[in-house]
Amino acid sequence: MVFKxxxxxxSFLSAIKYAHVTIELTAISFVISLFLGLIIATIRHFKxxxxxxxxxxxxxxxxxxxxxxxxVLYNLIFMTCYPDxxxxxxxxxxxxxxxxxxxxxxxxxxxxxxxxxxxxRGAYRGVANVQFEAGYSIGMTxxxxxxxxxxxxxxxxxxxxxxxxxxxxxxASNLVSAISIIEIMNGALLPSVRYxxxxxxxxxxxxxxxxxxxxxxILAHYLEGRVGNYNKKSEYKTGRTEESIDRIKRSEEKxxxx
Amino acid sequence: MGSYFDFERFLFVFPKVISCIGVNLQIVAVSMFFGxxxxxxxxxxxxxxxxxLREIISVYISFMRGTPxxxxxxxxxxxxPLLLSDVFLNVFGINLNRLDSVIFVxxxxxxxxxxxxxxxxxxxxxxxxxVQKEAAYSIGMTxxxxxxRIxxxxxxxxxxxxxxxxxxxxxxxxxxxxxxxxxDLLGKAKTxxxxxxxxxxxxxxxxxxxxxxxxxxxxxFLTVERKVYSYGV
Numbered sequence: 001m002v003f004k005x006x007x008x009x010x011s012f013l014s015a016i017k018y019a020h021v022t023i024e025l026t027a028i029s030f031v032i033s034l035f036l037g038l039i040i041a042t043i044r045h046f047k048x049x050x051x052x053x054x055x056x057x058x059x060x061x062x063x064x065x066x067x068x069x070x071x072v073l074y075n076l077i078f079m080t081c082y083p084d085x086x087x088x089x090x091x092x093x094x095x096x097x098x099x100x101x102x103x104x105x106x107x108x109x110x111x112x113x114x115x116x117x118x119x120x121r122g123a124y125r126g127v128a129n130v131q132f133e134a135g136y137s138i139g140m141t142x143x144x145x146x147x148x149x150x151x152x153x154x155x156x157x158x159x160x161x162x163x164x165x166x167x168x169x170x171x172a173s174n175l176v177s178a179i180s181i182i183e184i185m186n187g188a189l190l191p192s193v194r195y196x197x198x199x200x201x202x203x204x205x206x207x208x209x210x211x212x213x214x215x216x217x218i219l220a221h222y223l224e225g226r227v228g229n230y231n232k233k234s235e236y237k238t239g240r241t242e243e244s245i246d247r248i249k250r251s252e253e254k255x256x257x258x
Numbered sequence: 259m260g261s262y263f264d265f266e267r268f269l270f271v272f273p274k275v276i277s278c279i280g281v282n283l284q285i286v287a288v289s290m291f292f293g294x295x296x297x298x299x300x301x302x303x304x305x306x307x308x309x310x311l312r313e314i315i316s317v318y319i320s321f322m323r324g325t326p327x328x329x330x331x332x333x334x335x336x337x338x339p340l341l342l343s344d345v346f347l348n349v350f351g352i353n354l355n356r357l358d359s360v361i362f363v364x365x366x367x368x369x370x371x372x373x374x375x376x377x378x379x380x381x382x383x384x385x386x387x388x389v390q391k392e393a394a395y396s397i398g399m400t401x402x403x404x405x406x407r408i409x410x411x412x413x414x415x416x417x418x419x420x421x422x423x424x425x426x427x428x429x430x431x432x433x434x435x436x437x438x439x440x441x442d443l444l445g446k447a448k449t450x451x452x453x454x455x456x457x458x459x460x461x462x463x464x465x466x467x468x469x470x471x472x473x474x475x476x477x478x479f480l481t482v483e484r485k486v487y488s489y490g491v
Contacts, residue, residue, distance in 0.1 A: 003340070064472030065465060066430035069444060073461050080458060167323065174326035178437060185329055199336035206325040206333060213324030 007197035011188040011204035018187030019208055025101070025173040025183065029108040030166055036109070037116030042146070044117070045124040059114045067172050071107040075179040078103055104176035112169055119161045123154040156227040163220035167213050174209070184208050268459040271450055275463040278446040279471075281360070282432040285442075288364050290425055293371030298410065300376030301383055315376075322373035327366065328434050334366040335359060335438060359438045367428060378420045382413035418486055422479025426472050433468065443467055 040059070044052045082095050127150050135145030177185045185205040192201035303315045322330070339357075346352045386409050394404030436445035443464040451457025 060473070061469055064426075064430075064469035064476075066433040066468055068433040069461070069465055069468055072444065073465055076457055076461055171326040174328055175434070177328070185326075199333065199340055202329055202332040202336060206321070206329045209326060209329065210321060210324040214320065217320075217324075 003203075004195070004197055004200055007191065007195050008200040008204055010191040011197070011201040012207065014190050015184045015188035015204050015208045018182055019184055019212070021101070021181070021183040021187075022170070022173050022209075023212065025104060025108065025176065026166070026170045029105060029112060029173070030169050032109050033112035033116050033169075034162075036113040037120050040113065040117040041120035041124060044121055055117075059117065062110065062114050063118075065111075067107065067111050068175050068178060070111060071104060071175055071179060074103050074107050075100060099181075100179050101176070101181050103179060104173070104181055108169065108172060108176075111172065112165065115165060115168075116162075119158065119165065120154070122161075123157040124150070126157045127153045159220065159224050159227055163216065163224075166216055166220075170209065170213060170216065263458055263462070264456070267454075267456055268462065271447075271454075271456075271459045272463045272466075274450060275443055275446050275460055276467055278441055278443055279467060281435075281440065281442040282429065285360065285364055285367065285432050285435065286425070286429050289367035289371055290428060292364075292368045293375055293428075296368060296372035297375030297379050300372050301379035302405075304376065304380050305383060319373045319376065322370050327370055327431055328437065330370055331363055331366040331434060331438065334369075335362040338362060338365065360435070360440055363435045363438060363440065367431065371424070371428065375421070375424060378417050378424065379413065381420075382416040383409060385416055386412050415486060418479065418483050422476065422483065425479070426475050429472060429475060430468065433464075 040055050044055055046052075078100070079095070082098070085091075086093070086095075131149055131153065132145055135149045136142075140148065173183065174185055177183060180186070182190070185202070188205035188208070189198065189201040192198050300315060300319070303311050304319075306312075343353070390408050390412065391404050394408040399407065432442060433444050435442050436448060439445070441449060444461075447457070447460030447464045450460045
C-alpha cells in the first residue's frame, strides 16, 4: 500500500467542495456565541441577582462536558424524541428528511457560548472601573457607557483570545462528522470509500483545515497589529493594572486549550 | 422524555459504563507523561536559534493547532502502519497492523500535546529571569545542567494553572477515541445501546462521568495551585 497522489487530489477537491459547510458552521456559531456570551458575561459582571448565579453554575458544569459527548447526546435525544413531538405538532416530515446540521449548530453554540462568555468576563475585568465612573459622570446611562466606552476598549483585549477560540471552533466543527453531516472530513472521505484510500482522504482533510486555520491566523495577526497600534498609545489611559493583565492572559490560556 | 429514560435501566447501565473509565484515564496518563517530555524539547527548540529545526517546529505547531484532533488521530491510525510497518516488522518483529488502536490514539495525542504544552512551556521558560541562569553558570554548571536543574524546575511552578486546564482538555478529548472502535466510556455506552436498544441511559451515564471527573480534576489543580502559590513563586 502506498500513498496515491491521484486519490489524494480527488479527496482534496471533494473536501474543498464541502468546505462551505464547515465555514458556515464555524462562522454562524461564532457570531451567535459571541452575542450570547456577551449577554451572559454582562449579566455575570454586573452580578444580576439569581440569573448570574444560574449562569455561573450552568457554565461551570457545562464546561466539563466534552463537545463530542454533547453532540452525540443531543443527536440521540433528537432521534428518540422527534417522532412523538412531530406527531403531536402534526408535522409530516419524516426524520430522514431533516438535516441533522442544526444539532451541530446547537451543540457548538452551547459549548462556545460558555467558553466565550468566560473570556469576555476576563476582558470586563481588564477595563478599569474608572471608565464606568467616567461614563456615568458625563450623564451616560449604563447601556450607553457599555456600548460607547467599555465595549470598544474590550476589543483589543479580546482579539488574541478570539483568534484562538475561532480556530478552536473550526476544529470543534469537525466533530459533527460523528452525526453524519458531510463537512470537510466526511467530504474528503467520500472518494476514499471507493478505493479504500483513507489515509489520503484524512491528509486531504487536514490540509484543507490547515489552510482555513492559517487564513484565520493571518487575518487575526493583521487585525492585532492594527489594534495594537491604538493600544500602545493609550495603554496608560485605560488604567489597566498588572494584575488584571495577568488575569486576562490566564483566560486566554484557557482558550488556547479549547 | 418520560418513557425514553428509565431510572432503573440507568442504575443498571451506570456501573458498566464507569468500569471502562480506566481506558480514558490510561490514555490521559500515558499521553500527558510523554507529551510533557516532548513539550520540554519543543519549547527548547523554539527558544534556541537553531536554523532548520526552528522552522520545522513552527510548521509542526501550526499543523497541530490548525487541524482537528480527530483528523490527526485518523492520520496516525492509517498513516503510521503505512509508513513504518515494514521497518517494524523486519527490525523489531512487531506487526503494526495488529497493534491495539489505543496506541495510535496515544501517539496522536502525545504529538498534539507536544505542540500545545510546548507553547505553554515556552512562555514559562522565557518568564524565568536570566539572572537564574547566570547564577547557575557562575557556580560552574554547564548549559544543560543549568537548564534541567535550575530553569526547568522553576518553570514547572509557573505552568501549573495552564497545565491543569490542558490536562482537563486532554481528558475531554479522549471522548473522540470511540470513533476508532475503542471501548471507552462513550464506546461502552454505544455498545450497550446496541445490545439493549436503549442508548440514552448509557450516554447520560457517560455525560455525568465526564462532567464529574472534569470538575474533580479542575478542583484538584486549583488546590495544587493555591498550595504552591501560597508559598510564593
